[in-house]
Every structure is written in structure tokens, then in C-alpha cells.
Amino acid sequence: MTEQEFLKNYNSSDYEKPSVAVDIALFTIRDNQLQVLLKKRNTHPFVNMLALPATFVGMDETLDECAQRALYQKTGLQNIYLEQLYTWGEIDRDPRMRIISVSYYALVPDSQIQLSESEQEAKFYPVDEIKTLAFDHEKIIAYGRERIRNKINYTDIAFSLVPEEFTLPQLQKIYEILLNQKLYKANFRKKIADKIQPTEKMLSGNKHRPSRIYKKK
């Protein structure tokens, strides 16, 4: 049998298949808290509970494309850097049927996000105030948080939570929230010194010394 013949006779529907979905954990920092995008479900299962934005994987899109589409449809955001987190395959994740979920996460600066205020839309919720979520979405968020906490130390991901121009106290606050600990000012500055570029601008208006505005190098 040639490969052509083989492929012609192959019928993939001979086997029962799980469904495949993508779940998105979109994080931001707002009001000095780590927040994550959630949407109230309007269908069963878990009606009226909060859940991560999600969608089934289409036959004509890669996983990355699917993640981008899900995010765009839920928020209008485009060209966000999404990174794959983990793939969840517990059998009873979803009471409807077997669904395997490929999770992604992303970080976006608060300032960049313009969500409509309607009840139907997805909204940000502080991760520390989240109670019960639909499916295993709490686990996904915890896993994403963990990943961020690790990556912040050897990558530049913290910068993706900050606008193009920022002050060092602002940036330090981001680190402190993600790491969940206070940092020494002087040490923090030494550590990120080679990643930033000073501008001529200063941010004043507070009743103390103005802080210099920086850009990412």
C-alpha cells in the first residue's frame, strides 16, 4: 500500500475523540493588585459562575492562533504575547464531555485595556479575592501565577505590565506585587539597571521629589 492509498482509506472518525479547548489567563495589575480577566458564564455547565475566557480549537487554526482569537473575541486585544502554560487532561474537568484544555497566559499593562462596562463582558478580578471558579480554572490561574513568579527573575516579562514610559518606583511596585514581597530600592535598581534607559522627562506632582521617567532598553 502506498502512502496515498493509506491516507485515502484512513478514517479518523473511527475513534472517539476528546474535545480540545484553549483557556486564557490574562493578567494585569490594577489598583496595586494582580488581576485576571474572567467572564460570567451564561450557559451550562457552571452557569453564572466566573470562568477564564475559552474557546474550542478550530480545525483550521493552530493552538497559538486559537489563543489569539479567543483573546481578541473576548477583549478586542490583538498581538498580545501569549505563552502556553500547561495542558490539562483530567477526565472530569467538564461534566458535558471529555475536554482537554491547553492553557495560555499573558500580561498586559492596565493602561492598554479598554473593556466595555457591560455585564456581558469579561472583567478583571483581583486574584486574591477569587473564590470558586468554573471547571479547574483556579488551578490554571495558580499555575500561571507560579510561572510568572519564576520567569520574572530571569526574563523581562515584568515590563509587559508597564506602559512604554514608566518610573522606577512604578516598576518596582510591579515586581513587588508579582513576587509578593517588599524589595530594597537600591538593590532593585542595580538589578534592572541594564534593562532600562533614562529619558529627560520627570514625573512630578506628588509632594516629594519627582521621579525620572524611563523606557525599556
Add this chain to the structure above:
Amino acid sequence: MTEQEFLKNYNSSDYEKPSVAVDIALFTIRDNQLQVLLKKRNTHPFVNMLALPATFVGMDETLDECAQRALYQKTGLQNIYLEQLYTWGEIDRDPRMRIISVSYYALVPDSQIQLSESEQEAKFYPVDEIKTLAFDHEKIIAYGRERIRNKINYTDIAFSLVPEEFTLPQLQKIYEILLNQKLYKANFRKKIADKIQPTEKMLSGNKHRPSRIYKKK
């Protein structure tokens, strides 16, 4: 509509679904080389080419269970620590149909492996001598190698490539192969000093000073 009614009417076969498979990259060190388990394919597509052990995900098993099963069926190995690597979702990964692959990797000491020598069986091949593999399996191996290279520095995974009792020169060799660089003997020993336990045994027989045998702490 109640949740019960909803679930009863829900028919998951209304949508076309991708297939889901698990690919296993099982690494060992043999003949002072990093080697990976491969099996010659005896069906289309990619007949007669080498590929990672793989299997489709059954409806009644989790991804982790599926990975354990695939490894057991191919090698007889059981209770190996398998870690999820990445999930691959390119559309044309497989010419038959859309297959999403969840990849896993594991490390096993050479001494622990007893594979039958038949042509049908999976065998180890040095990763540096691998040419073309079926599907995107070269990418998976490269990704696994990268993960190992990172994890070796902040975890104990290197110990899973070594038998229960080992000498420090043996262990150092493992590190050097995984990291692909020569290490200073004295520095290496300081780094792992808190992870090992000396025994009373020595390994002699070579024409130089015998080396002490250690166990993992």
C-alpha cells in the same frame, strides 16, 4: 433549562474535533552520550522512519496516565517520573488528519533499561546523530533537551540518570553531557555536596585511585 436537561441534550459530536496524542521523549545516557528512545514506524505516514513512542489519548485516561501507558507498552518501564513538556498544535503536523500532540519527557538510568533487541522494538539513538524523524519529533526532542539543560541547574533531575549508588566522577560526567560543557571537579563537588551521602564503599579496579561511592540524600 436545568443543568441536567442541558447536559442531556448536549451532543459533543456536533463539532469536528482534532485527535489528541501523547509523544514520549525518554532520555538516557549511554556510551557517554545523551540518547533518546525511538521506534521505526511500520505504518504510514512516515513508514520506516524513526519516531518517538506515541499513542492516542483514550477517553478513559488522563494525559499523565496515557503517557505512562505509552511508555509501558513500548518499553515495559513502569512508575517513571514523566513530565509534561509542551503541546504541539500545528495544523499539518500529521498528513492523515489534525493531531494535537501533548509531549512528555523522562530521564532513566541506562542500567535500569532492559529492551529486547528485536527490530520491532524501540531502541536508543544518540541525539546528536539523529537526522530526520517522523512528524515534528526533532523539535520535541530539541525542546526536551532545552528543558533538561535548564532544570538541571535548579533541580535534582540529573540524579534520575544515575543508579542508586554512584561515584562523583560518574555524576559529573552526566552533568557535563547534559550541559555540553566541561566542569571543574572541585567546584562541581561543592555545588552538589548537600545533595549526596557518602557510603563506606569504594569503586576500584581502574589504574588510579578508587572513587568513593555515594547515594542520593
Add this chain to the structure above:
DNA sequence: ACAAAAGTGTTGGTGTTACACCCATGT
């Protein structure tokens, strides 16, 4: 003048890199 936060310098400790040297074995 003072409060408040921005911004910088210094110190001690810890870990890493590189090298030099000693030790025990088989031939």
C-alpha cells in the same frame, strides 16, 4: 522647616570561577 518619597553609596557575607596541589591505585 518638615514630611515624604526619590535616589545613591558602602559594607559584609555568600557563591562562583579558576587554579594548584596532594593522594591512592595499577602497571
Add this chain to the structure above:
DNA sequence: ACATGGGTGTAACACCAACACTTTTGT
């Protein structure tokens, strides 16, 4: 005796935690 690789000590350097101090603003 000597070659070979096992095993240890140390100095130089880089890195990091902790703290003290100076600077610039608004009131």
C-alpha cells in the same frame, strides 16, 4: 617509579542583602 585520574584547599572575583545617607519636591 610513574602515569592516571580521584580528591581537597584557596585566592580573586562577582553578586546580593541590608542599611545609611543625601536630594528634591509640596505644604
